[in-house]
Amino acid sequence: MDIAIVGTGFVADYYMTTLPNHPGLRLAGVFDRSPARLGQFRAFHKVRGYESLAALLADPQVRIVVNLTTPESHFEVSRAALEAGKHVYCEKPLAMDLRDAAHLVDLAEQEGLTLATAPANGLSDAHQLVAAALAEGRIGTPRLVYAEMEDGPVFRDKWATWHSRSGAPWPGLHEFEIGCTLEHAGYALSWLVSLFGAVESLTAFSAVTFPDKGPETEKITMAPDFSVGCLSFRSGVVARLTSGLAAPKDRSLTILGDKGSITVRDLWDNRSAVFVEETGAPRKLGTRIVTRLEAKLGRFISWKPTPGQRLPYPSASRAALPNFPSQIDFCRGIAAQAQAIEAGEQPFFAGRRALHITELALALNNANTLPQPYRIVTEF
Incomplete structure (x- = not known):
């Protein structure tokens, strides 16, 4: 299954290290908003680069978009990928706001797509x-x-x-x-x-x-x-x-x-x-x-x-x-997602379960602004 990576920063090299563990995944190309960083990554790993996010999302070969951007960019990039008809594997958290994360999960369900999340440990x-x-x-x-x-x-x-x-x-x-x-x-x-x-x-x-x-x-x-x-x-x-x-x-x-x-x-x-x-x-x-x-x-x-x-x-x-x-085998989560897609199933760390984990992380991080004890609103 063809995948494409958005975001070629520090963590992207972890994914590239573990990609050979999963021959069922094929990297179609990568994109980063920094031309210098993109060029450095491409030269080191000898991979194709896209000239824009739009070009990556328009590639019909790409089935899964791997969102390795900064956390505050997760929502916008994942939403664009889902709206383009792509499955998404997103680094943690799904979004910086629970409502945005819920919107992504709803959108994936409406489009018949999978939205899975790291970490793969x-x-x-x-x-x-x-x-x-x-x-x-x-x-x-x-x-x-x-x-x-x-x-x-x-x-x-x-x-x-x-x-x-x-x-x-x-x-x-x-x-x-x-x-x-x-x-x-x-x-x-x-x-x-x-x-x-x-x-x-x-x-x-x-x-x-x-x-x-x-x-x-x-x-x-x-x-x-x-x-x-x-x-x-x-x-x-x-x-x-x-x-x-x-x-x-x-x-x-x-x-x-x-x-x-x-x-x-x-x-x-x-x-x-x-x-x-x-x-x-x-x-x-x-x-x-x-x-x-x-x-x-x-x-x-x-x-x-x-x-x-x-x-x-x-x-x-x-x-x-x-x-x-x-x-950590960082690409194991993507491989599990690809297998689930082929089988017509939902990956384990996807959808409502991914949203639940996101809510927990946000509730821990934002504890000083939330009522305690905090009642979890998501379920799976």
Whole structure:
């Protein structure tokens, strides 16, 4: 199936790295509103470029438009693509406003098209491993979940020197304007919603905790750099999700059930280490040693081995992935969408489910302007 990419910035190279994993996808061409950036991307990847967005949308070969533009451009670009009769795969969030996102979903339904959304880590090998462990009842009924989307003190790093493979600069100032919640919460929300279903309500808090993030940042309006939300799922599960840019890097997920726990070390790793600890099962030697050492020393030891036994993956992986820290198969979501289109089905992370995840991310980011607890209005 032919696809075309709109937006050749930093994240586009992640997609190009993982495109070879999916031979069912063929890149027809790319477009960017910056001629210099477009030329640089084309030269590096040896791909065709369109002279305008209109030219891309007029190409009859293109079935899926991959919207990798900046978040505030998502709505307009996706709407134009849908109105041109194209399926759309959009980076997160679908739109910066829930009404705009709902309009896109309605438009896709009216036109008989699919509107799918990133991130694709909810389709990862690690996710499949965890879903299978839950289905087998390894930890009984899930009750409580802790999800972390802490990206570390990025603003203290030399982010102005970061570039993608093809030379695109990491858009640090713009990332600070959009905020870590809209940029990162979706990685956890895609897992949570796919494993535990729809959210009924959430109670959240967000704030700008570090207003001075270095040179040039005084010129921008800063989005929240910290958010925390407690989500109540209709299934009965309760989850706490934090997103931030100051605490040490932590992208783990811990699921606590009435018969044990599951720990995922890194939600940004397609094949993250996954551990299952079943109640009553013998504990690992390392865990026993640290526990005894604490009792002997009479003090708490902060570092401990991950509880439980590491789950093996059923087979080796040959997938090409970006380097740390974004070891996600970014094109897997597009491939899943293409397969669903061929089968006449709706992709999993599309339509009303995509809208639901968008509402959750917006509600977490905008918590300081919303009534708490916030009742979720979308459903699927």
